[in-house]
Amino acid sequence: MSNEQVTAGLVVIGDEILSGRTKDVNIGATAEFCTDLGIELQEVRVVSDDMDAIVEAVNALRARYSYVFTTGGIGPTHDDITADAVARAFGVDLPIHPVAREMLMSRWKDLEVTPARLRMARIPEGAELVTNAVSAAPGFWIGNVIVMAGVPVIMRAMLESVAPRLKGGRKVLSAAVDAAVGEGDLGDPLAALQDEFPDVKMGSYPQMGQGQVRTQLVLRSTDAERLAAATARVEAMVAAVQHKRDIGQSRKEKQ
Amino acid sequence: MSNEQVTAGLVVIGDEILSGRTKDVNIGATAEFCTDLGIELQEVRVVSDDMDAIVEAVNALRARYSYVFTTGGIGPTHDDITADAVARAFGVDLPIHPVAREMLMSRWKDLEVTPARLRMARIPEGAELVTNAVSAAPGFWIGNVIVMAGVPVIMRAMLESVAPRLKGGRKVLSAAVDAAVGEGDLGDPLAALQDEFPDVKMGSYPQMGQGQVRTQLVLRSTDAERLAAATARVEAMVAAVQHKRDIGQSRKEKQ
Numbered sequence: 041m042s043n044e045q046v047t048a049g050l051v052v053i054g055d056e057i058l059s060g061r062t063k064d065v066n067i068g069a070t071a072e073f074c075t076d077l078g079i080e081l082q083e084v085r086v087v088s089d090d091m092d093a094i095v096e097a098v099n100a101l102r103a104r105y106s107y108v109f110t111t112g113g114i115g116p117t118h119d120d121i122t123a124d125a126v127a128r129a130f131g132v133d134l135p136i137h138p139v140a141r142e143m144l145m146s147r148w149k150d151l152e153v154t155p156a157r158l159r160m161a162r163i164p165e166g167a168e169l170v171t172n173a174v175s176a177a178p179g180f181w182i183g184n185v186i187v188m189a190g191v192p193v194i195m196r197a198m199l200e201s202v203a204p205r206l207k208g209g210r211k212v213l214s215a216a217v218d219a220a221v222g223e224g225d226l227g228d229p230l231a232a233l234q235d236e237f238p239d240v241k242m243g244s245y246p247q248m249g250q251g252q253v254r255t256q257l258v259l260r261s262t263d264a265e266r267l268a269a270a271t272a273r274v275e276a277m278v279a280a281v282q283h284k285r286d287i288g289q290s291r292k293e294k295q
Numbered sequence: 296m297s298n299e300q301v302t303a304g305l306v307v308i309g310d311e312i313l314s315g316r317t318k319d320v321n322i323g324a325t326a327e328f329c330t331d332l333g334i335e336l337q338e339v340r341v342v343s344d345d346m347d348a349i350v351e352a353v354n355a356l357r358a359r360y361s362y363v364f365t366t367g368g369i370g371p372t373h374d375d376i377t378a379d380a381v382a383r384a385f386g387v388d389l390p391i392h393p394v395a396r397e398m399l400m401s402r403w404k405d406l407e408v409t410p411a412r413l414r415m416a417r418i419p420e421g422a423e424l425v426t427n428a429v430s431a432a433p434g435f436w437i438g439n440v441i442v443m444a445g446v447p448v449i450m451r452a453m454l455e456s457v458a459p460r461l462k463g464g465r466k467v468l469s470a471a472v473d474a475a476v477g478e479g480d481l482g483d484p485l486a487a488l489q490d491e492f493p494d495v496k497m498g499s500y501p502q503m504g505q506g507q508v509r510t511q512l513v514l515r516s517t518d519a520e521r522l523a524a525a526t527a528r529v530e531a532m533v534a535a536v537q538h539k540r541d542i543g544q545s546r547k548e549k550q
Contacts, residue, residue, distance in 0.1 A: 227411020
């Protein structure tokens with residue numbers, strides 16, 4: 041743990057996400073993973089299986105964030121072009137990696153070594169392999185870019201495998217305050233408290249469909265004391281707003 | 296239906312998605328919606344509740360695609376800055392919209408009209424309101440940008456409300472072929488067929504965790520005849536690959 045802010049971007053690659061055929065779950069998993077490590081995921085881009093689109097997204101994000109994760113497009117078929125695109129983004133060749141080839145062939149045993157299968161052993165020059173417990177096909181890590189599979193269970197195994205080598209940032213602590221009133225009643229006093237605690241990020245989330253209006257307020261900070269101070273103030277503010285609302289209701293009932 | 300290609304980008308706005316606290320479902324819903332209308336969703340960006348990040352994403356995508364949808368950040372609290380950001384992206388003012396104000400006040404009745412609540416009536420100059428059946432707070436449509444709520448049920452109601460006014464593209468037809476073999480066996484012959492049918496997009500999706508290796512091949516085209524011809528060829532290819540695999544297995548059993 042350092043005091044440095046560590047950031048990340050994520051590029052999700054695949055036509056099937058953009059067509060709606062497959063529902064992405066890798067964004068949520070990567071987001072949780074980053075938060076747990078104190079890494080701030082700041083941007084996600086979902087792009088199609090298109091060379092230019094992948095190269096542009098990878099280059100934009102790797103210039104901007106400490107780490108860039110990519111998911112998808114490293115399988116054996118013609119539309120799996122992530123390795124090609126990342127090699128192009130870094131301006132390096134994409135040879136068959138002897139260790140990756142070995143890993144794949146030892147898993148396949150009796151399977152025929154087709155050119156399609158060997159596509160998965162092509163690794164950009166200078167990259168390190170990212171192995172995983174689920175599949176023999178490795179991802180890779182080049183510069184600050186970590187290239188992972190799109191299949192969620194394999195993607196998560198690859199995240200676990202790189203976790204010990206990622207530098208973590210300041211751990212972000214959070215607190216939640218539940219309010220039995222709507223966002224509209226909380227917005228102004230919450231904005232005032234946010235101004236007072238610029239180092240504690242305050243978010244507000246309406247809870248829909250529970251029969252009554254409720255709002256959850258979430259506070260996040262890297263400073264435990266400031267978080268506690270801000271949370272106490274938010275709790276007091278919520279109590280005051282609820283009280284005001286109750287008085288208004290009892291007056292109406294008496295009329 | 297026209298022959299024009301109609302494209303879309305989506306900007307998902309919200310710290311809660313990037314922290315992993317909330318799992319996005321709006322990407323999948325928007326993707327399905329676009330596909331049904333023959334609109335090609337080509338890119339999604341998830342950005343935080345940050346003015347510069349939202350402005351940059353909206354401006355990048357609106358220059359590039361026929362439509363840009365945004366979800367999130369139009370509620371009553373201080374971190375709801377999507378309207379501000381879109382107004383800034385278009386270089387227009389953000390006054391209280393009298394119709395939006397009326398819609399909100401008629402729904403609130405006894406609720407106090409707080410400045411926070413009135414935030415939701417601020418609409419960029421020149422925008423049209425996007426009403427919805429679920430919530431009184433409107434989204435809006437300015438230029439080619441359609442700004443919607445982040446709460447999924449409200450977002451979907453807003454999509455339904457704009458659907459009749461969106462120009463649809465060529466409807467994309469699809470067909471699926473199930474194969475009882477892995478992607479590694481299909482990659483090369485599938486790539487050959489893809490070369491032969493450049494106007495039929497072929498995707499390959501491994502089916503994991505079902506006890507046996509299976510792959511689903513999905514073909515998409517705007518041309519029904521070409522789709523049928525390509526599907527027939529893919530079916531024949533899959534049958535041949537499966538047959539080859541079966542012969543290989545029976546030889547091994549005889550040894």
